[in-house]
Amino acid sequence: MADVPSMEALEALLRRLPGIGPRSAQRICYDLLVRKRSLLPQLAAAFERAHATVRFCERCNNLSEAPLCGVCLGAHRDHSQLCIVESPADLRAIEDTGVFSGDFFVLMGHLSPLDGIGPEALHLDRLSERLAEAGLQEVIFATNPTLEGEATAQFLADLVPAGITISRIAHGVPVGGELEYVDRGTLGRALHGRRLLDE
Amino acid sequence: MTTESGDRAWVLHRYAYGDSSLVVEFFSRKQGRLGLLAKGARRPRSPLARIEAGRPLWIRWQGKGDLPLLVQAEELAAVHPLNTLQNLSLFYMNELLLRLTQRADPFPEFFDQYETTIEGFNDVAAIAWNLRRYERHLLEALGWAADLSHCGQCGITLTPDTKWSYLTQTGVFCPRHTPEQGSVSIPAEALQWLDGPMNSAPASGYNAHLRNYLERELQVHLGSKALESRRLLAAYLQRHKRSAST
Numbered sequence: 001m002a003d004v005p006s007m008e009a010l011e012a013l014l015r016r017l018p019g020i021g022p023r024s025a026q027r028i029c030y031d032l033l034v035r036k037r038s039l040l041p042q043l044a045a046a047f048e049r050a051h052a053t054v055r056f057c058e059r060c061n062n063l064s065e066a067p068l069c070g071v072c073l074g075a076h077r078d079h080s081q082l083c084i085v086e087s088p089a090d091l092r093a094i095e096d097t098g099v100f101s102g103d104f105f106v107l108m109g110h111l112s113p114l115d116g117i118g119p120e121a122l123h124l125d126r127l128s129e130r131l132a133e134a135g136l137q138e139v140i141f142a143t144n145p146t147l148e149g150e151a152t153a154q155f156l157a158d159l160v161p162a163g164i165t166i167s168r169i170a171h172g173v174p175v176g177g178e179l180e181y182v183d184r185g186t187l188g189r190a191l192h193g194r195r196l197l198d199e
Numbered sequence: 200m201t202t203e204s205g206d207r208a209w210v211l212h213r214y215a216y217g218d219s220s221l222v223v224e225f226f227s228r229k230q231g232r233l234g235l236l237a238k239g240a241r242r243p244r245s246p247l248a249r250i251e252a253g254r255p256l257w258i259r260w261q262g263k264g265d266l267p268l269l270v271q272a273e274e275l276a277a278v279h280p281l282n283t284l285q286n287l288s289l290f291y292m293n294e295l296l297l298r299l300t301q302r303a304d305p306f307p308e309f310f311d312q313y314e315t316t317i318e319g320f321n322d323v324a325a326i327a328w329n330l331r332r333y334e335r336h337l338l339e340a341l342g343w344a345a346d347l348s349h350c351g352q353c354g355i356t357l358t359p360d361t362k363w364s365y366l367t368q369t370g371v372f373c374p375r376h377t378p379e380q381g382s383v384s385i386p387a388e389a390l391q392w393l394d395g396p397m398n399s400a401p402a403s404g405y406n407a408h409l410r411n412y413l414e415r416e417l418q419v420h421l422g423s424k425a426l427e428s429r430r431l432l433a434a435y436l437q438r439h440k441r442s443a444s445t
């Protein structure tokens with residue numbers, strides 16, 4: 001394909017996306033360049049627009065086009081509950097279950113000392129502000145059910161002021177997995193079956 | 200080539216690999232450190248999704264080269280959730296091993312000591328000295344443990360009730376031969392504990408001495424890059440000391 005370098009470049013970029021191997025990348029390229037050429041400028045414009053407008057919510061780190069995201073601006077949120085998750089995708093997964101109507105905070109990662117990731121990476125100053133807000137009654141840690149996710153919840157639980165209930169989703173979420181991939185029914189039950197974090 | 204019988208092993212760390220797989224760094228009894236590809240292990244329903252640090256496993260793998268394929272990982276004991284201190288201590292043990300050992304370098308004796316250390320976590324009050332014993336055993340396994348029973352100058356045997364001193368990477372010295380520069384004083388009893396079987400708690404006054412001594416000895420080999428897990432553990436202990444005293 002040395003004579004079509006633009007296509008090669010496109011293929012190489014596609015291969016960097018999750019779930020797209022070399023064969024799928026090739027298929028997508030042919031599809032776009034042969035049958036669906038009109039999609040190309042639309043895709044290009046959509047990518048550019050997303051890049052220019054999507055940012056992180058100033059209150060919870062969720063993806064948003066405004067300073068505050070749709071969840072934070074929601075009229076019927078229960079501000080007495082704060083759910084702490086690792087990523088915007090995890091927030092979405094919990095939101096999709098429909099069983100939780102409280103507030104969120106996205107850590108944008110988890111503690112992973114063996115990868116050199118410490119508490120500095122987790123926006124703790126802003127989390128502390130959220131934890132100090134009046135009316136907060138329960139903090140739910142919905143970090144991944146991995147050793148790192150567990151350690152993150154335990155470590156951050158210390159920051160929660162006395163008198164506020166701390167819980168951890170657990171039930172039904174397989175150990176070692178990633179929240180984003182857990183089916184919504186299981187995740188919903190996990191939220192209902194959350195247990196108190198004992199530290 | 201499938202391994203005939205497999206090996207007893209613990210997970211040291213897991214890295215994401217591709218969309219759904221993991222590279223798992225194991226510490227195994229017969230092979231030492233071993234990196235294996237766990238295909239599909241990040242899918243929640245994968246039988247390999249549960250392989251995590253802190254639990255003994257029986258693993259079998261296939262192939263050779265840089266990244267053999269993990270074919271089976273069976274949990275050998277019931278898994279109890281770890282509390283914060285246990286969790287952070289486990290990270291620390293694993294980070295030390297990852298930083299100081301290489302793949303395909305077996306330490307069967309130290310493997311048993313690794314297991315003993317984790318068994319000792321059941322008694323939360325014993326975690327600190329269990330970690331000190333672990334550090335000393337690791338130095339021994341790597342051939343970096345200093346002779347603690349004799350003065351590095353005159354050869355006199357360690358005697359109780361005296362203040363000895365040590366010089367990192369050099370040895371220990373009797374009160375008469377304290378090196379003029381760079382040495383740190385330490386009670387003889389603390390050194391005797393390190394030199395013995397270390398199977399019961401040292402007297403409480405020696406904890407800080409032991410921690411400092413071993414940290415200095417390890418730091419020489421760790422280089423300038425700090426251990427993140429040690430920092431985290433220290434931050435946690437500091438926070439709890441403060442809240443306990445108020």
Ligand SMILES: [Zn+2]
Binds near residue numbers: 073
């Ligand atoms: Zn928001």
Ligand SMILES: [Zn+2]
Binds near residue numbers: 350351352374
């Ligand atoms: Zn001497």
